[in-house]
Structure formats: C-alpha cells, structure tokens
Amino acid sequence: DTGVSQNPRHKITKRGQNVTFRCDPISEHNRLYWYRQTLGQGPEFLTYFQNEAQLEKSRLLSDRFSAERPKGSFSTLEIQRTEQGDSAMYLCASSLQNRADYEQYFGPGTRLTVT
Amino acid sequence: AQKVTQAQTEISVVEKEDVTLDCVYETRDTTYYLFWYKQPPSGELVFLIRRNSFDEQNEISGRYSWNFQKSTSSFNFTITASQVVDSAVYFCALSEARRDDKIIFGKGTRLHILP
Numbered sequence: 001d002t003g004v005s006q007n008p009r010h011k012i013t014k015r016g017q018n019v020t021f022r023c024d025p026i027s028e029h030n031r032l033y034w035y036r037q038t039l040g041q042g043p044e045f046l047t048y049f050q051n052e053a054q055l056e057k058s059r060l061l062s063d064r065f066s067a068e069r070p071k072g073s074f075s076t077l078e079i080q081r082t083e084q085g086d087s088a089m090y091l092c093a094s095s096l097q098n099r100a101d102y103e104q105y106f107g108p109g110t111r112l113t114v115t
Numbered sequence: 116a117q118k119v120t121q122a123q124t125e126i127s128v129v130e131k132e133d134v135t136l137d138c139v140y141e142t143r144d145t146t147y148y149l150f151w152y153k154q155p156p157s158g159e160l161v162f163l164i165r166r167n168s169f170d171e172q173n174e175i176s177g178r179y180s181w182n183f184q185k186s187t188s189s190f191n192f193t194i195t196a197s198q199v200v201d202s203a204v205y206f207c208a209l210s211e212a213r214r215d216d217k218i219i220f221g222k223g224t225r226l227h228i229l230p
Contacts, residue, residue, distance in 0.1 A: 042220030106160040
C-alpha cells in the first residue's frame with residue numbers, strides 16, 4: 001500500500017452543481033479525516049470517521065456537505081449546490097488509532113474550482 | 116481554545132543560510148501533540164515531526180532541528196544550511212489528546228530559498 005489516495009486530483013465545476021470526492025485511506029487505518037485548505041491558509045478540520053461512524057463535524061461543514069464511509073474503508077465527500085466559496089483543496093488523512101502510531105497520513109488532495 | 120500562530124507569513128533566504136520558523140501555540144490541555152508539516156508546490160502535506168507535551172527535549176534530524184519550550188508555548192523549527200529544495204510552505208500544528216485527535220494548523224510560513 002502506497003499511502004492515502006484521493007480522486008479526482010482536480011475538479012472544475014459550475015456553481016450550483018454537485019460534486020463528489022473519494023478518499024482511499026491506508027489499509028487497516030480505522031480513522032479517516034477530511035480537511036479543507038483555502039489559498040494562503042492552513043488546513044481546517046471538517047469531519048472524521050472511526051471505522052464507519054462519523055464522530056464529529058466542524059461548523060465549517062454546512063448542510064450542503066455530506067461525508068460517508070459506508071464500510072469503514074474508503075470515504076466520499078459530497079458537496080451539493082456548489083458555491084464559489086467552496087473552491088479549495090480538500091485533503092483526506094488516515095490514522096491507526098493506537099498510541100504507538102498516532103500520525104495522520106495525508107493524501108495529495110482534491111483541488112476544487114467552482115466557476 | 117486551541118490556536119497555532121505562525122507570525123512569519125513569508126521568508127526568503129539565500130541558499131546555505133540557516134533559517135528559523137517560529138511557532139507559538141495555545142491550549143488549555145496538559146497533554147497535547149505538536150507537529151510540523153511541509154507542503155511543497157505539489158501540494159501534498161509531508162509529515163516532519165511530532166512531539167508530545169511531556170517531551171521537551173530538542174530534536175535534530177539531519178539539517179532540521181526543533182526547539183520546544185513549554186514556558187513560552189513555542190515550537191520553533193530551524194533549517195541549517197538551507198537548500199533550494201527546502202522551498203515550501205511549512206505548517207506548525209497542534210492536536211489535543213482527546214477522542215477526536217483532530218489537528219489544528221497554523222496559517223503556514225512560505226519559505227523561499229534563493230540560489
């Protein structure tokens with residue numbers, strides 16, 4: 001396994017359209033995180049899963065956003081009725097939740113441009 | 116509330132010079148983790164180091180060194196004999212040892228190493 005993968009790497013969409021991103025974590029990692037990074041800023045936490053359970057959602061995650069991790073493996077992040085303010089890099093990270101290995105491994109991100 | 120401040124937005128140094136990136140954090144927890152990540156132009160976040168709040172020993176890894184001082188809530192990063200390949204955005208980050216382990220990032224410091 002070579003790490004966290006994300007698809008697509010780039011997405012250009014028109015305002016009002018729906019988009020869906022996919023994240024494949026490192027095998028065996030039970031935690032999966034979504035972050036959003038806008039230009040000139042650090043990544044900001046959106047939500048995370050432990051196995052298939054979504055345990056926390058940031059206030060940044062409006063009701064137009066939904067994330068799933070149906071079988072505790074890959075995850076999808078959907079944005080409905082996209083707005084120009086949704087343009088950002090969406091980063092996924094995974095970790096194995098035990099104290100011997102705490103590190104979150106990040107994927108390459110999906111860059112979303114809403115025109 | 117937790118917060119990470121990287122006061123230096125952008126730094127330029129000539130190759131082979133030493134450079135220090137500053138990081139100041141705020142947290143009410145006594146147990147927490149501090150990180151540094153590198154984000155090269157390709158966009159992927161590269162993990163550099165993690166320190167827990169009980170380990171104040173400074174660390175050196177090749178040309179990289181980190182100075183953790185709880186008394187001043189700082190976790191500074193020094194690159195010795197900088198190289199052009201060190202050009203990137205560097206993020207300092209904090210995670211409190213709670214259930215979610217989400218990472219709070221600073222806004223980053225863009226480092227330019229000039230040949």
